[in-house]
Amino acid sequence: MRLSIAAKTALAALRGNLGRSLLTILGIVIGIVAIVLVVAIGQGAQSLILSQVESIGGNALVIRPGRQPTGAADIANTVYSDSLKDKDIIALSNPNNVPGLASIDPAVIVPGNVSYQNNIFRPLIFGWTADAMAEIFNIYPATGSYFTNDDIKQNAKVAIIGWHVKDQLFGESPAINQLVTVHQQKMRVVAVLPKTGQLSGFNVDDIVILPYTTAQKEILGIDYFQEVIAKAKPGADINQVAADVKATLREMHNITDPAKDDFFVLTQQDIVDRISTVTQVLTIFLVSIAAISLLVGGVGIMNIMLVSVTERIKEIGLRKAVGASQRDIMQQFLLEAVFLTFSGGLIGTIIAISISLLIVVVIRTQYNLDWPLTIPLGAIALGVGMAVSVGLLFGLYPARQAAKKDPIDALRHE
Amino acid sequence: MSSLIDARRLTKIYNVEGVATNALIEANFTIQPGEFVSIMGPSGSGKSTLLNLIGLLDRPTSGQYFFGGEDVADFSDQELTRLRNQKIGFIFQAFHLLPRATVMENVMLPLYYSSVSPREYHHRAQAVLEQIGMSHRLRHLPYQLSGGERQRVAIARALINEPSLVLADEPTGNLDSQNGKMVMDLIDELHEQGHTVIVITHETPTAEYAGRIIKLYDGRIVSDAPAEHTHQHYTK
Numbered sequence: 001m002r003l004s005i006a007a008k009t010a011l012a013a014l015r016g017n018l019g020r021s022l023l024t025i026l027g028i029v030i031g032i033v034a035i036v037l038v039v040a041i042g043q044g045a046q047s048l049i050l051s052q053v054e055s056i057g058g059n060a061l062v063i064r065p066g067r068q069p070t071g072a073a074d075i076a077n078t079v080y081s082d083s084l085k086d087k088d089i090i091a092l093s094n095p096n097n098v099p100g101l102a103s104i105d106p107a108v109i110v111p112g113n114v115s116y117q118n119n120i121f122r123p124l125i126f127g128w129t130a131d132a133m134a135e136i137f138n139i140y141p142a143t144g145s146y147f148t149n150d151d152i153k154q155n156a157k158v159a160i161i162g163w164h165v166k167d168q169l170f171g172e173s174p175a176i177n178q179l180v181t182v183h184q185q186k187m188r189v190v191a192v193l194p195k196t197g198q199l200s201g202f203n204v205d206d207i208v209i210l211p212y213t214t215a216q217k218e219i220l221g222i223d224y225f226q227e228v229i230a231k232a233k234p235g236a237d238i239n240q241v242a243a244d245v246k247a248t249l250r251e252m253h254n255i256t257d258p259a260k261d262d263f264f265v266l267t268q269q270d271i272v273d274r275i276s277t278v279t280q281v282l283t284i285f286l287v288s289i290a291a292i293s294l295l296v297g298g299v300g301i302m303n304i305m306l307v308s309v310t311e312r313i314k315e316i317g318l319r320k321a322v323g324a325s326q327r328d329i330m331q332q333f334l335l336e337a338v339f340l341t342f343s344g345g346l347i348g349t350i351i352a353i354s355i356s357l358l359i360v361v362v363i364r365t366q367y368n369l370d371w372p373l374t375i376p377l378g379a380i381a382l383g384v385g386m387a388v389s390v391g392l393l394f395g396l397y398p399a400r401q402a403a404k405k406d407p408i409d410a411l412r413h414e
Numbered sequence: 415m416s417s418l419i420d421a422r423r424l425t426k427i428y429n430v431e432g433v434a435t436n437a438l439i440e441a442n443f444t445i446q447p448g449e450f451v452s453i454m455g456p457s458g459s460g461k462s463t464l465l466n467l468i469g470l471l472d473r474p475t476s477g478q479y480f481f482g483g484e485d486v487a488d489f490s491d492q493e494l495t496r497l498r499n500q501k502i503g504f505i506f507q508a509f510h511l512l513p514r515a516t517v518m519e520n521v522m523l524p525l526y527y528s529s530v531s532p533r534e535y536h537h538r539a540q541a542v543l544e545q546i547g548m549s550h551r552l553r554h555l556p557y558q559l560s561g562g563e564r565q566r567v568a569i570a571r572a573l574i575n576e577p578s579l580v581l582a583d584e585p586t587g588n589l590d591s592q593n594g595k596m597v598m599d600l601i602d603e604l605h606e607q608g609h610t611v612i613v614i615t616h617e618t619p620t621a622e623y624a625g626r627i628i629k630l631y632d633g634r635i636v637s638d639a640p641a642e643h644t645h646q647h648y649t650k
Contacts, residue, residue: 323524324495
């Protein structure tokens, strides 16, 4: 039998039982929706996170105290959490030690609230430099002006606040030169940031930036940093800069064995690689779970195909009597199964893409995130391919049952 | 060796759960091209078994069966399937039309399994439907037809591959006498046009259309003789 005629025959049989055909493919549709959706959302999340990481810039380095964790039970990074201090920043700033370094901005995280009169807000409070905002993130004040390096030297009690912080504390009234309270200390607002949204893993609108010296000495009473962001000069080899940073810090900390480092240095590429690995493992894990529902759908297909073979036993007998070979009958029923699962795959893909579009719209409008719309061609190919394979796999047994029917018995079947 | 069919000591024994049943015992007969033969007998006489053997739907337990001069024992299942498609046109008691297919599609069915080019399908189906007087019903579905019309469509289907043998199994069994007569007249016409026809039946009026009647009883051929009178006494 020619394939085109076999295909027409199979389609006619499915159309003749349209309601049942649609119910049969429901399981496949759900399985494919699950798979394509998981991959689409995974890719969207990954590119969102990566784009934020990349906003640090390809020539930025992140230096953190502690050891690069080797596992969940590794507590070394908490043990060494106070290893990065002022003298390290001074040593790294020396062009003889790290010739490729353009700037270095240490950061301190201050837990707690900020308040103004009766309004209290819980922002992210950083002790930082204002240069970091300008040079690394390219963000400049909407009103006011950034504190200076002199302010940092003098532990000045000044603050830069994000757009949302200003809105929560001051509403419509001006914030510049007003005093906000952080840990019972009054800080003078010198600048308000423009409405920016998410950037590099935190929401710029929700931050308060103090001079890092103020945060260390006036508020927390510590002499170390939780993170140092360093920027290489344009054209400098980022890996060479990272190596120089490591060598300088080892010398400062009297470390000879790199395995005993009490700090670690991440380049943007390191961070990207780590995040990619995590999201990929998660995606594979979720896709495997979604694949189980596809398998269940396949069993449903097999079940209905077996019913169909029994129902159409006379048709099978007649076809065999007038010249259909076992192969012809097998081909016809296999094609029916594959058409069923293929259309299930197509419908599922369309639904999944519509849902992920909806999710993109919701995330963009509700969370003000730059969530990219990804149409995962790989996932679509995977989904439809899996659907067709499920059809072949679970259609095989019913098709063989049909092909093996004896035409005499089949024709006399009551 | 010009016989279309040559059966030599054709025997079929069914073995159901260790109990052997002799369905057909050493049947010997030949049928020449252009003959019209009825095979008669009460139920259980071996008619259906013989039909299955003649129609290449089953293989004998012993004995030899030559179809068109060739011993079919040498043929594979695939080759028997091809022979059924090319050389035999089946007509069944229950018509066996596909319920969701139109008259046209039902008639074309055997062509799907042949080497005929799809461009010829419509042309050939139209020609046989015209021949049996059903060309006004091409797009109808079987449930829209009377019993007699359904059997005529089934006859058109049997003729579409220009078979050398038309094999009818109780063709009038599901029809009233008027439609039965019409169907048998049509089959008789096919014989007059040169087709070899075998009709299996337990009804004497149907059997008497043939020029020769083979009678079976308990699996044995008990008589094989020219019919005494041909289709003058069709009553039911």
